[in-house]
Amino acid sequence: MAVKKRMKDFTLMERIYIPVIAKGLSITLQNMFRKPYTLMYPEEKFIPTGEYRGRPVLVMEEDGSERCVACGLCARVCPPLAIQLQASETEREKERYPISFEINMLRCIFCGLCEEVCPEEAIVMSKDYEVAFESRQDAIFGLDRLLTPIEELRDRIEFVRANK
């Protein structure tokens, strides 16, 4: 915290104002020649690291199938009730899979609890932060938009494992 100064505590130099003003001016002048940190956004995009919590997505295995076993834990834990899924049975080893999985992105608060609670590492937070829609219907993300190839999510999965 800055020390509070009263008018009577000011030295003569401070009282004349002009040296103090010159000092302030020199600071802004120095700033004018500093390189700005601005990113030219739509052309130049910010690429987050694995720590970043973007739009939640479902992991798609290398063979193109979803990793999710439709246990419903994420839907259960989701604070704003944004997740809705319907389970079905399959002949494969994992026995269950979601026939529909919807995340309402108008409701999602990007808390990452679904990711934390998932026993299969099947739902993770991606790096996608450009979530804009033109209608309410458009905001409900189904399986087609949620399934993301696992290669794109490697560093997030590693980050989640390291912090479990």
Next chain:
Amino acid sequence: MEPWINAGVALGKLLILANIVLINVAYLVYWERKLSAWAQSRVGPNRVGPAGLLQPFADVLKLVLKEDIVPTQAYKPIHTLAPFLALFVAFTSFAVIPIGPDITIADSAWQAIFGDSFSFAIIPSINPGILYILALTSIGVYAITMSGWSSGSKYSLLGGVRSSAQMISYEISMGFSIAGVVLLAQSLSPQAIIESQSGWMWNIFVQPIGFITFVTAAFAETNRLPFDLPEAEPELVGGYHTEYSSMKFGSFFLAEYANMTTASALIVLLYLGGWQVPYIEKLGLSETLTVIIQVAAFFLKVAALLFFFIWVRWSIPRFRYDQLMSIGWKVMFPLALINLVWVAVIAMIFN
């Protein structure tokens, strides 16, 4: 010389100079935004046109297209008149400022149009031109006070009242600073004042105290940042132009920047030697080239001062109201008086 030719010449000069001032004002807004961005490590406008150079036109277009709202509590005639008055004052005070030296015309063909000599000021024949500028800039406060009163809003009224109080306190030190310059030049004519500052005898070196008081007063007169109490956004919403919208607000906006230009030109005229370039006659250039360099020098000095205006705005926080008053009356006024005595002593010794 025929009177209608005289009028035509004046009109032509008016057209050119008014356009220079208008374009300058438009780009001043651009530079204000650009410099403020740089001072804060930002980029500033860069989307409209190359490097954002068309931004001022986009801004004006937006302002023109907006709805013009007059509050029900407002007194409409004065509410409408005030922005025009502000613009009028800002532009007319430029009329007597000579942006270059008087040229003696030898060619008879040109003599028929311009007479014996050509002056760069729009109205060259006003001898007490400084008084004319002082009178007009004092009217400027009416525009602000009228807009504040007629808006029917507390914030606007406070802004208007503050403006008039501020103007009274700073007009005095401004007047005394000018008195020092006039005393040294022994003339009220702007051209004579510039000619008296030949060589390095610029008034900024002869009477530095007067320069400081005048620049401070100019800041207060134009309502620029360390003294922008009439519009003080955090305290008074928008001050006197709270209730203005569309191009009426635009007029106040333009007037502020036009005032800045006029104030800079006035500072250059009174203290920085006007169009004078020291010892340019020793270089042995042709007369035309000399005049071009001198006119360019005038614009360069004005540009430097405008940069200073913007630079100060983004460096120094606003004064508190009582600080403003105490600086005006207890610091600036005595300093201006000291300056006047100092100039009188100089004039006595060297004359």
